[in-house]
Amino acid sequence: MITHLPILQVIVPLMSAPICLLLNRAKLVWLFSLLASGLAFVISILLLQQVMISGVISYELGGWQAPWGIEYRIDKLNAFLLLIISGISTVVLVAAQTSIEKEIPKDKHTYFYVLYLLSLTGMLGIVATGDAFNVFVFLEISSLSAYALIAMGQKRQALWASYQYLIMGTIGATFILIAIGLMYQMTGTLNMQDLSHRLPEVAQTRTVFVSFAFLIVGVCLKLAMFPLHLWLPNAYAYAPSIVTAFFAATATKVAVYLLIRFTFSIFGFSFSFATIPLQTLFMALGLIGIFIASATAIYQNNVKHIFAYSSIAQIGYMIVGFSLSTAAGLTATLLHMFNHALMKGAIFLALAAVIYRIGNVELNNLRGLGRQMPLTMAAIVTGGLSLIGVPLTVGFVSKWYLLTALVEQGWWPVAVLILLGSMLAVIYVWRIVEVAYFKAPLDENIKVKEAPVSFLIPIWTLVIANIYFGIDTRLSVQVAQGAAQSLFGVSP
Amino acid sequence: MLIGLFNYWIVIILMMIGLYIVIAHGNLIKKIIGLTIFQTSVFIFYISIAKVDGGTAPILADGITQYSNPLPHVLILTAIVVGIATTALGLSLVVRIKETYHSIEEEEIQQQDNEEQQSKNKAEESA
Numbered sequence: 001m002i003t004h005l006p007i008l009q010v011i012v013p014l015m016s017a018p019i020c021l022l023l024n025r026a027k028l029v030w031l032f033s034l035l036a037s038g039l040a041f042v043i044s045i046l047l048l049q050q051v052m053i054s055g056v057i058s059y060e061l062g063g064w065q066a067p068w069g070i071e072y073r074i075d076k077l078n079a080f081l082l083l084i085i086s087g088i089s090t091v092v093l094v095a096a097q098t099s100i101e102k103e104i105p106k107d108k109h110t111y112f113y114v115l116y117l118l119s120l121t122g123m124l125g126i127v128a129t130g131d132a133f134n135v136f137v138f139l140e141i142s143s144l145s146a147y148a149l150i151a152m153g154q155k156r157q158a159l160w161a162s163y164q165y166l167i168m169g170t171i172g173a174t175f176i177l178i179a180i181g182l183m184y185q186m187t188g189t190l191n192m193q194d195l196s197h198r199l200p201e202v203a204q205t206r207t208v209f210v211s212f213a214f215l216i217v218g219v220c221l222k223l224a225m226f227p228l229h230l231w232l233p234n235a236y237a238y239a240p241s242i243v244t245a246f247f248a249a250t251a252t253k254v255a256v257y258l259l260i261r262f263t264f265s266i267f268g269f270s271f272s273f274a275t276i277p278l279q280t281l282f283m284a285l286g287l288i289g290i291f292i293a294s295a296t297a298i299y300q301n302n303v304k305h306i307f308a309y310s311s312i313a314q315i316g317y318m319i320v321g322f323s324l325s326t327a328a329g330l331t332a333t334l335l336h337m338f339n340h341a342l343m344k345g346a347i348f349l350a351l352a353a354v355i356y357r358i359g360n361v362e363l364n365n366l367r368g369l370g371r372q373m374p375l376t377m378a379a380i381v382t383g384g385l386s387l388i389g390v391p392l393t394v395g396f397v398s399k400w401y402l403l404t405a406l407v408e409q410g411w412w413p414v415a416v417l418i419l420l421g422s423m424l425a426v427i428y429v430w431r432i433v434e435v436a437y438f439k440a441p442l443d444e445n446i447k448v449k450e451a452p453v454s455f456l457i458p459i460w461t462l463v464i465a466n467i468y469f470g471i472d473t474r475l476s477v478q479v480a481q482g483a484a485q486s487l488f489g490v491s492p
Numbered sequence: 493m494l495i496g497l498f499n500y501w502i503v504i505i506l507m508m509i510g511l512y513i514v515i516a517h518g519n520l521i522k523k524i525i526g527l528t529i530f531q532t533s534v535f536i537f538y539i540s541i542a543k544v545d546g547g548t549a550p551i552l553a554d555g556i557t558q559y560s561n562p563l564p565h566v567l568i569l570t571a572i573v574v575g576i577a578t579t580a581l582g583l584s585l586v587v588r589i590k591e592t593y594h595s596i597e598e599e600e601i602q603q604q605d606n607e608e609q610q611s612k613n614k615a616e617e618s619a
Binding site for chain 2: 133136137140144147148151156157159160162163166167170171174177178181184185301
């Protein structure tokens with residue numbers, strides 16, 4: 001059993017999806033999905049433990065040896081990502097049943113869970129696999145179910161957002177497919193490990209350059225890196241709240257993982273950063289992304305839009321850390337992936353609770369909600385503080401590591417810009433605080449009560465995690481550092 | 493040289509046609525057509541790279557030593573299935589967009605969204 005963990009990680013949610021169709025009773029399906037996701041979470045914990053103790057796990061599908069058969073390869077980076085994805089998915093699912101009762105027609109509940117589990121499968125698969133073509137297949141599994149999930153939103157804008165995402169997402173995925181084809185053409189292999197050995201021999205050919213270019217653009221489309229982010233705000237704002245919470249916390253992280261995996265492990269650090277001026281490009285785009293997205297967030301009136309733009313800004317921080325191309329910078333990026341998942345999970349779940357009670361999250365309708373839904377609003381505020389990077393929250397930890405990494409390289413101006421960017425976050429978080437705590441409630445909201453327990457438990461689990469990992473950073477920092485160092489070939 | 497790379501020229505031309513349609517056309521169905529052409533170009537690309545000059549189908553037989561590579565063909569079968577799923581999902585989204593917006597022109601849909609937003613903002617101001 002224990003040797004089959006890597007494949008079970010993916011198979012459990014995959015097989016649970018069709019079983020959900022058979023069960024076909026909303027409550028039952030919910031419990032079953034929760035169980036499947038929880039099982040995936042347990043598996044990811046076991047995998048992480050195993051990797052931390054005994055190093056890389058290689059699993060050969062069907063017993064076919066590695067370069068020929070498909071290999072699942074779990075190292076620290078994968079295990080870390082698997083933990084984030086399955087953990088957030090499980091926590092979010094706890095609140096799912098209550099939330100979708102209000103947002104999705106009853107006859108579609110089963111399909112919702114089927115798609116949710118498929119999307120989870122896709123993300124876990126992308127991370128677990130060690131085969132380049134497998135990445136594309138899982139990418140499409142998760143994307144196709146994501147388009148359908150987003151289209152389930154209440155408003156008609158959800159359909160339009162989903163359509164736009166479909167067009168952009170498919171172009172991105174096809175770019176990745178082209179890149180994989182070109183790589184195969186030059187090396188004759190699809191196994192990531194094998195690719196990393198064979199690509200350096202042909203690194204100076206135009207085919208490999210083209211392949212790398214297609215790959216970067218494709219992944220950055222999926223990543224919603226500025227200026228390829230246009231699909232993201234509407235897709236997040238109009239999707240059902242639970243879907244937003246799940247995707248905001250995980251989907252872009254998976255794309256960041258792909259970026260790291262391809263540039264560092266497969267093409268190799270020296271090719272990616274020495275042959276191609278990736279550093280300047282990503283540094284500039286990351287910084288511009290932080291400022292433009294944060295500034296746009298300030299002018300939004302829908303709170304979901306505010307935090308969707310803030311997500312794009314946070315991706316900017318990850319990109320800046322990545323572009324440093326040092327172990328310290330990469331550690332900051334990985335930490336921020338973990339921490340951002342905790343913050344955005346908490347915030348969007350809290351917003352789901354607000355939608356459950358008052359039906360929307362227009363800023364004006366949130367007036368006075370701080371008194372009526374104290375626990376929910378406190379969660380949003382804590383998440384907001386974490387976004388800003390206030391000490392004792394996780395946001396502070398990753399910003400701190402990012403700043404030290406920048407200063408270590410002597411990039412003072414960039415460090416100052418990062419701090420200025422965080423100030424913009426203060427403004428948009430303050431707008432919400434001001435409305436929620438210092439304004440009289442709307443007449444129609446006067447009877448609004450605190451969110452039900454099924455919301456409060458997952459929300460506060462994440463909020464407490466936000467604070468816990470802000471104080472006790474041993475686990476997250478240790479894993480992130482280990483993963484970053486192994487990507488640079490330094491054994492920890 | 494040019495003739496030898498004939499397949500790849502077709503791939504590039506189709507790819508550009510597809511992308512151009514996706515970008516330039518406002519009609520949602522046409523966009524999906526463009527997307528399909530774009531994906532098809534990649535299918536042809538994969539099929540082309542598998543061909544070995546003078547190679548035959550990869551079936552063991554006497555007197556034949558050179559075979560074409562079957563792997564990219566198998567890979568692209570998967571990608572074709574994915575492509576069909578994407579097209580189907582895209583078209584079904586268009587159907588529902590048509591039902592709720594009564595239009596499949598990008599401009600008209602965006603105009604309707606903007607008008608809705610403006611009337612909402614006005615209502616809030618007056619309140």
